[in-house]
Amino acid sequence: DQQVKQNSPSLSVQEGRISILNCDYTNSMFDYFLWYKKYPAEGPTFLISISSIKDKNEDGRFTVFLNKSAKHLSLHIVPSQPGDSAVYFCAASYSGGGADGLTFGKGTHLIIQP
Amino acid sequence: KAGVTQTPRYLIKTRGQQVTLSCSPISGHRSVSWYQQTPGQGLQFLFEYFSETQRNKGNFPGRFSGRQFSNSRSEMNVSTLELGDSALYLCASKPFGLVRGGYTFGSGTRLTVV
Numbered sequence: 001d002q003q004v005k006q007n008s009p010s011l012s013v014q015e016g017r018i019s020i021l022n023c024d025y026t027n028s029m030f031d032y033f034l035w036y037k038k039y040p041a042e043g044p045t046f047l048i049s050i051s052s053i054k055d056k057n058e059d060g061r062f063t064v065f066l067n068k069s070a071k072h073l074s075l076h077i078v079p080s081q082p083g084d085s086a087v088y089f090c091a092a093s094y095s096g097g098g099a100d101g102l103t104f105g106k107g108t109h110l111i112i113q114p
Numbered sequence: 115k116a117g118v119t120q121t122p123r124y125l126i127k128t129r130g131q132q133v134t135l136s137c138s139p140i141s142g143h144r145s146v147s148w149y150q151q152t153p154g155q156g157l158q159f160l161f162e163y164f165s166e167t168q169r170n171k172g173n174f175p176g177r178f179s180g181r182q183f184s185n186s187r188s189e190m191n192v193s194t195l196e197l198g199d200s201a202l203y204l205c206a207s208k209p210f211g212l213v214r215g216g217y218t219f220g221s222g223t224r225l226t227v228v
Contacts, residue, residue, distance in 0.1 A: 042221050043118070043221050044219045089156070091157075101172060102157075104159075
């Protein structure tokens with residue numbers, strides 16, 4: 001049972017436009033969400049996170065939106081740049097149990113076209 | 115400062131053998147987590163260590179084990195290798211006191227089982 005789902009394996013966006021990556025989760029215990037970016041042959045790099053007490057968090061060109069009632073979050077990248085081409089992973093965690101293992105989605109491959 | 119270092123980068127093993135992977139966290143980071151990345155399953159949490167103690171374990175068979183040393187370096191071991199164990203194994207570390215997110219990942223060890 002996949003608790004974090006990224007239903008779009010790939011997404012192609014023109015340079016300068018907005019990229020919107022989506023993520024759905026099923027476990028209502030999740031209370032902290034993160035986005036990671038991964039280039040081939042490298043480990044994931046932390047991008048941005050959001051706590052369940054918020055519905056929006058912004059960092060430069062990156063904004064994450066959280067809709068708790070829909071169990072949905074999205075990452076907006078504006079404007080999209082060629083260097084943004086990578087695989088983006090959505091991840092979730094919860095405070096129960098005292099450990100911080102992250103549950104990841106399977107990733108969305110973002111391709112920025114010139 | 116140096117990032118998370120994983121050795122070796124690439125490894126080829128025969129089915130039935132065992133393998134040990136090593137991870138050196140960022141200096142000062144005391145929490146180390148391990149993840150398995152495969153094309154079909156994405157990133158899956160293996161286990162997390164803090165102060166030489168395993169704090170949490172993902173849904174993997176007992177053939178997967180790990181440990182953490184007093185200097186926070188960690189190793190994971192896979193015994194009786196199966197073809198399905200072929201994957202990218204990622205280690206991540208975070209500093210003490212940073213409870214949520216903020217993991218820094220290494221570049222991974224690519225294990226191929228033949």
